[in-house]
Amino acid sequence: MTMSFREVVHPAGWQSGHAAACKAVYAGSIPTSASKPWSPIHMATKSFHFVDDYRELVRDMIARYPLAEAMSRAVGGHLTAVGQIEKRLLIGYGLKPEHTLVDVGCGPGRLAKQLIGYFTSGRVLATDVVPEFVDYARIGCPANWQFAVVEDTRIPFAKDEADFASFFSVFTHLLYEESFSYLIEARRVVKPGGFIVFSFLEFEHNWQIFKDTVKAVRQRRPIVHLNMFIGRDAIEQWARRLGMSIIDIRTASDPFVELVEPVIYDDGKRSEDKVAFEQSVCVLRNDKVQHERRVLWDSFWESSPSPTDSQ
Numbered sequence: 131m132t133m134s135f136r137e138v139v140h141p142a143g144w145q146s147g148h149a150a151a152c153k154a155v156y157a158g159s160i161p162t163s164a165s166k167p168w169s170p171i172h173m174a175t176k177s178f179h180f181v182d183d184y185r186e187l188v189r190d191m192i193a194r195y196p197l198a199e200a201m202s203r204a205v206g207g208h209l210t211a212v213g214q215i216e217k218r219l220l221i222g223y224g225l226k227p228e229h230t231l232v233d234v235g236c237g238p239g240r241l242a243k244q245l246i247g248y249f250t251s252g253r254v255l256a257t258d259v260v261p262e263f264v265d266y267a268r269i270g271c272p273a274n275w276q277f278a279v280v281e282d283t284r285i286p287f288a289k290d291e292a293d294f295a296s297f298f299s300v301f302t303h304l305l306y307e308e309s310f311s312y313l314i315e316a317r318r319v320v321k322p323g324g325f326i327v328f329s330f331l332e333f334e335h336n337w338q339i340f341k342d343t344v345k346a347v348r349q350r351r352p353i354v355h356l357n358m359f360i361g362r363d364a365i366e367q368w369a370r371r372l373g374m375s376i377i378d379i380r381t382a383s384d385p386f387v388e389l390v391e392p393v394i395y396d397d398g399k400r401s402e403d404k405v406a407f408e409q410s411v412c413v414l415r416n417d418k419v420q421h422e423r424r425v426l427w428d429s430f431w432e433s434s435p436s437p438t439d440s441q
């Protein structure tokens with residue numbers, strides 16, 4: 131297995147929004163300087179960590195490299211190879227040429243571009259927090275596919291619009307509450323019986339990422355973005371509370387993705403037949419109709435203000 135889906139290693143001297151935010155938090159829980167007194171208004175203008183972190187990362191890459199290379203580097207490289215693997219992974223779970231896929235955190239359109247030749251009446255509805263990614267992702271895609279910039283955990287598409295929602299290497303950079311908020315949104319936009327696929331990090335299988343992050347912390351190097359690990363107990367609770375069934379969980383090293391043609395990596399290596407994803411993968415089925423009938427759905431999630439307007 132030669133696939134490599136490494137997280138971005140930050141260059142020396144990198145200063146991220148997250149790093150700056152951490153500094154403020156470590157220095158004291160609430161900023162106290164006379165020039166910037168704490169106020170709810172001040173807090174309301176703060177961006178989410180992922181917005182600052184990813185926009186800064188992508189803009190730094192664009193400043194250093196030609197655009198295509200910058201786009202690839204900003205999502206860990208191997209743009210085409212990993213896109214092909216993501217496509218085959220989803221097809222393996224039943225993605226059809228006539229389906230609608232919501233791809234959250236689409237990056238530079240790694241997956242969308244691979245689906246251009248596969249989807250017939252199907253389409254991609256994609257979001258990302260980085261405008262440069264969204265602009266790049268939409269290049270070459272059919273006009274009826276939609277690409278939206280978001281700044282929170284909103285999925286700005288209609289209820290029951292999608293057959294599938296994917297989050298490839300997105301929950302890996304979010305707090306648990308943010309990932310769960312996204313699952314509430316995915317529950318809304320995915321049809322009853324549709325699927326939600328997300329990749330995640332586990333300590334047992336992705337120890338090197340944790341180790342590298344600890345090393346950066348101990349060397350007092352700022353961290354480009356969060357690297358979050360998710361335990362299976364959390365996934366079980368989230369699925370239960372959202373009325374979803376866990377259909378499958380695969381570990382990072384499990385070669386479960388069946389390829390129909392070889393994939394070639396940036397370094398010229400190739401994989402064929404079956405490959406692992408190098409992050410764990412969870413597939414949930416959206417059982418919302420049956421679940422609502424059993425009145426188990428926690429109406430708190432609906433009464434709490436949704437980031438998406440009246441859907």
Ligand SMILES: C[S@@+](CC[C@H](N)C(=O)[O-])C[C@H]1O[C@@H](n2cnc3c(N)ncnc32)[C@H](O)[C@@H]1O
Binds near residue numbers: 205234240241299
């Ligand atoms: C490691 S990249 C993966 C990109 C893409 N899914 C892929 O497989 O190539 C993580 C992506 O998530 C995006 N992202 C981070 N936080 C997000 C959020 N709250 N909503 C949408 N996208 C987000 C980043 O901008 C980045 O494009």
